[in-house]
Amino acid sequence: MKKKYIIGMLMGLLMLSVLPGEAQQLPQFSQYIFNGLHINPAYAGYKNEGYIQTTYRSQWVNFPGAPRTMSLTADLSANEGRMGFGVSYVRDRIGLTESNLAMLTYAYRINTGDRGRLSLGISGGISEYAFDPSDIITVNPDDPTLPVSRVAATAPNMNTGVFYHTDRFYAGISAFNMIGRQALLREDIAVAFHDFHYYLTFGGMVDLSDNVQLKPSVLVKHVKGSPTSYDLNAMFLLMDRVWLGGSYRSNVRVFEDQLQENLSKRNAVALVMEYFITPGLRLGYAYDYNLNALNSFRNESHEISLGVYLRSKREIVNNPRWF
Numbered sequence: 001m002k003k004k005y006i007i008g009m010l011m012g013l014l015m016l017s018v019l020p021g022e023a024q025q026l027p028q029f030s031q032y033i034f035n036g037l038h039i040n041p042a043y044a045g046y047k048n049e050g051y052i053q054t055t056y057r058s059q060w061v062n063f064p065g066a067p068r069t070m071s072l073t074a075d076l077s078a079n080e081g082r083m084g085f086g087v088s089y090v091r092d093r094i095g096l097t098e099s100n101l102a103m104l105t106y107a108y109r110i111n112t113g114d115r116g117r118l119s120l121g122i123s124g125g126i127s128e129y130a131f132d133p134s135d136i137i138t139v140n141p142d143d144p145t146l147p148v149s150r151v152a153a154t155a156p157n158m159n160t161g162v163f164y165h166t167d168r169f170y171a172g173i174s175a176f177n178m179i180g181r182q183a184l185l186r187e188d189i190a191v192a193f194h195d196f197h198y199y200l201t202f203g204g205m206v207d208l209s210d211n212v213q214l215k216p217s218v219l220v221k222h223v224k225g226s227p228t229s230y231d232l233n234a235m236f237l238l239m240d241r242v243w244l245g246g247s248y249r250s251n252v253r254v255f256e257d258q259l260q261e262n263l264s265k266r267n268a269v270a271l272v273m274e275y276f277i278t279p280g281l282r283l284g285y286a287y288d289y290n291l292n293a294l295n296s297f298r299n300e301s302h303e304i305s306l307g308v309y310l311r312s313k314r315e316i317v318n319n320p321r322w323f
Contacts (some may be wrong), residue, residue: 051074056303073088107163121161168205212237215235232247273285
């Protein structure tokens with residue numbers, strides 16, 4: 001066998017040991033703090049103006065078959081902020097597998113007092129999961145257990161969420177992959193599992209001085225068969241132009257159906273930065289460092305994002321959207 005095939009098989013075994021054997025994990029981003037559409041459809045239109053963001057993540061750099069993820073999202077508000085519309089595309093590749101997710105989003109907002117707003121959101125679209133064996137060379141080229149070309153399966157998909165915020169506090173809960181599992185189970189070859197993902201997030205904004213604000217936040221994620229993961233985040237906003245902070249990511253075994261207890265040792269830290277190059281252009285970067293067995297390979301993760309406001313940011317200074 002070719003060396004690349006052996007590495008690919010080892011990578012597959014690693015994924016089975018690190019990720020749950022039953023669940024198909026959705027792509028992970030460290031900069032979801034700046035783009036809520038990655039975790040909650042009710043976020044669409046929250047900024048009260050048009051916004052487009054693209055993100056590229058290279059996880060475990062230089063590790064063969066490591067995850068590489070690209071996303072493109074756009075959202076805007078209408079009807080004086082009561083409605084939000086969004087579109088998103090995410091492409092995720094791990095080893096010989098690939099997933100493509102395309103979604104349309106709608107959100108509706110309700111005033112809950114002078115400063116509070118409650119948003120209800122829903123996304124609908126298509127998920128494609130594929131396996132490409134073109135890089136595999138076996139001793140027996142007629143091996144009937146392997147497909148001879150790219151194999152893909154598609155399924156409908158739907159996400160829902162609720163998002164509440166005031167000027168200084170926010171909280172949201174959402175569910176992803178709500179439909180489509182049965183469509184994948186009917187395929188002749190199983191290329192993926194399509195399980196519910198649940199997200200719970202909350203945070204706030206605290207003034208430390210005239211030019212410094214602190215944004216602490218928490219994200220909890222659960223998918224069947226995996227340990228429940230959580231992110232503890234602390235971001236500082238300097239002079240309304242520079243975000244600087246970090247995250248600590250870990251998990252805990254909450255339910256009995258989750259896998260072996262040693263999976264709770266998957267810890268990581270992330271340094272997150274974002275800079276407003278101009279009032280309407282923001283550049284973000286995140287650096288992840290593993291605190292588990294992978295750190296001995298020096299395989300860190302890098303993530304870069306670019307966001308563009310479709311109107312001048314001057315309009316949102318008087319009514320900031322920092323969440």
